Amino acid sequence: GAVVSQHPSWVICKSGTSVKIECRSLDFQATTMFWYRQFPKQSLMLMATSNEGSKATYEQGVEKDKFLINHASLTLSTLTVTSAHPEDSSFYICSASRRTATNEKLFFGSGTQLSVL
């Protein structure tokens, strides 16, 4: 099956620093990628939709200046958490959409656990 690589798998940072998370589709081109965050014991919450070569579409309540998304190529999207604070600590998950003529599936990265001290 298709593979999506997410890096790093975990990161600990100090409050006020920025953290970049990478999401790569390894064996297919993904014109659309999604970024989710997940708190313990909760479901995935869609943060933004990233389309290659254009600005990301953010869900209501998600600060676009805090969560910077770049989708510069068909295989790479990045999420940068700027000036991170303890309340940004969460599990961040990316996914890449793979469409064929008859269906569409999402392939997910393994997630990044962010801990902000």
Next chain:
Amino acid sequence: DAKTTQPNSMESNEEEPVHLPCNHSTISGTDYIHWYRQLPSQGPEYVIHGLTSNVNNRMASLAIAEDRKSSTLILHRATLRDAAVYYCILRDGGGNQFYFGTGTSLTVIP
């Protein structure tokens, strides 16, 4: 985005079939029904999806009600590795986003 309703949790004995229900009474004609599952500390993985007809693959079967207002994911023989949170998602064929509901946490008892 259309909503789905699933039980918060279910239990199954190992090697027995499991039927995971999902209600989606506001489904539209172009919505596909997708199922994903998430193991602890991992990203979700695709299980199965369908539009109107029942679907089978190596992981599971998807039974879709005739009025499409509900569906059931069937694991034919539960194993310990099937313990996960199962999400039922409606996806507009022409839309873009995948919104996750609360999901069903499946516990498999040895």
